[in-house]
Amino acid sequence: MKPLAAIIMRDLRIAFGHGGALLPVIFFLLVATLYPFAVGPDAVVLNRTGGGLLCVAALLAALLPVDRLVLPDVEAGILEQYAVRGMADEIVAAAKIVAHWLSFCPPLMVAAIPAAALLKLENEVIVRIELSLLISTPGLAALSFATSALTAGLRSSAALAGLLMLPLAIPVLIFAAGSLAPQGTGAIKLLAAVSLLLLAGAPFAAGAALRTLRE
Amino acid sequence: MTAAQLEFRQIACLRGDRLLFENMSFTLKAGNAAIVRGANGAGKSSLLRIAAGLLKPWQGTVGSGGRIAWLSEQAALDSHLPLGRALAYWSKIDGREEKTATAALEAMDVAGLTEVPVRMLSTGQRRRAGLARVIASGAPIWVLDEPGNGLDSTALARLEAIVADHRQGGGIALVATHQALGIDNAIAIDLDTLQ
Numbered sequence A: 001m002k003p004l005a006a007i008i009m010r011d012l013r014i015a016f017g018h019g020g021a022l023l024p025v026i027f028f029l030l031v032a033t034l035y036p037f038a039v040g041p042d043a044v045v046l047n048r049t050g051g052g053l054l055c056v057a058a059l060l061a062a063l064l065p066v067d068r069l070v071l072p073d074v075e076a077g078i079l080e081q082y083a084v085r086g087m088a089d090e091i092v093a094a095a096k097i098v099a100h101w102l103s104f105c106p107p108l109m110v111a112a113i114p115a116a117a118l119l120k121l122e123n124e125v126i127v128r129i130e131l132s133l134l135i136s137t138p139g140l141a142a143l144s145f146a147t148s149a150l151t152a153g154l155r156s157s158a159a160l161a162g163l164l165m166l167p168l169a170i171p172v173l174i175f176a177a178g179s180l181a182p183q184g185t186g187a188i189k190l191l192a193a194v195s196l197l198l199l200a201g202a203p204f205a206a207g208a209a210l211r212t213l214r215e
Numbered sequence B: 001m002t003a004a005q006l007e008f009r010q011i012a013c014l015r016g017d018r019l020l021f022e023n024m025s026f027t028l029k030a031g032n033a034a035i036v037r038g039a040n041g042a043g044k045s046s047l048l049r050i051a052a053g054l055l056k057p058w059q060g061t062v063g064s065g066g067r068i069a070w071l072s073e074q075a076a077l078d079s080h081l082p083l084g085r086a087l088a089y090w091s092k093i094d095g096r097e098e099k100t101a102t103a104a105l106e107a108m109d110v111a112g113l114t115e116v117p118v119r120m121l122s123t124g125q126r127r128r129a130g131l132a133r134v135i136a137s138g139a140p141i142w143v144l145d146e147p148g149n150g151l152d153s154t155a156l157a158r159l160e161a162i163v164a165d166h167r168q169g170g171g172i173a174l175v176a177t178h179q180a181l182g183i184d185n186a187i188a189i190d191l192d193t194l195q
Helices: A002-017 A022-039 A043-068 A071-075 A078-084 A089-118 A123-151 A157-168 A170-178 A185-214 B044-051 B083-094 B098-107 B123-137 B153-168
Strands: B005-015 B018-029 B033-037 B059-065 B068-071 B141-145 B172-176 B187-190
Touching: A002 A089, A002 B083, A022 A043, A022 A089, A043 A071, A043 A089, A043 A123, A043 A157, A043 A170, A071 A078, A078 A089, A078 A185, A078 B068, A089 A123, A089 A185, A123 A157, A123 A170, A123 A185, A157 A170, A170 A185, B005 B044, B005 B172, B018 B033, B018 B044, B018 B059, B018 B172, B018 B187, B033 B044, B044 B059, B044 B141, B044 B172, B068 B123, B083 B098, B083 B123, B098 B123, B123 B141, B123 B153, B153 B172
Parallel strands: B033 B172, B033 B187, B068 B141, B141 B172
Antiparallel strands: B005 B018, B005 B059
């Protein structure tokens, strides 16, 4: 258990210490800032479409750190050292997913408050957005990490990562947007189910990818 | 600790569609060392990666008793961290006390660099830091890929001394090198003559 805590702490230090955790937040806020310029400041339109927009922004923000999650550790030989110590790749992947979620979800939830204000969203919509972020980000973080492991070391990996990840994230987007409606409890449950599915599958996909990287 | 052992049984290594070596068998017991030699691309690194468990052999099995410390061309230290803290990370992972890391830094003569970020170190200093990581791990089996690369003659002498110390204490060293390294009574594994 102790080595896993050390892995998580190290990844958090890198994410927050090098501004990597800040990038998705800035992107998220930028989208919320630009949107009213594009569709006009009409509060009714913004309020009706803003929630869905934030769901899309969160999804695209999850794509941003994908090229930095695995490759630096491969190049530095860090992952090899874990493997030599007999740590299973799946366990290492799970620890790194936890760390990535911790550096991704809380900043995004904080940023959602000013973003919602920029889009003139009503208070109850803000609460539902926070809830849907909390539930969807574990799945998104897991998916980002698995994508990162699968594309590490490939040329034009960033473009490939988008093509690989976005289709798999469609269910998250549908149910996250659905959960923003006043009668969206069913969608919340489905969102949780999809998020859990991604979270459960990602360490195995990522672990297999990490093993292949050593060949 | 129980006696360390590293055993290759009928190992064959296939990379792509090239058979690098086959029927390789040897046993290293506590205090033994082996030096792997061979031309570039002969399979030195592959052999070491198989020994370290990073690469699956095409045929055969590896039996290892004891933890392994692995030194590849990368030092595996966080480049933005000061050397002391970068090394302390592995001590924490291995559940070792921090003073073992300090002793290891002294053994490789990099104790004066603990406050210097790893990315500022020269090639030779980084190599020595990587060796300090190997020492600090306390693992009985050392698998070292070209440990002498970038080291000056003083550092090479230190490397020879720490390997001798390690074997004295019942450790095993499996070393791939193209340099002349003074490792006494080492089993020679020459990949060029195996073809």
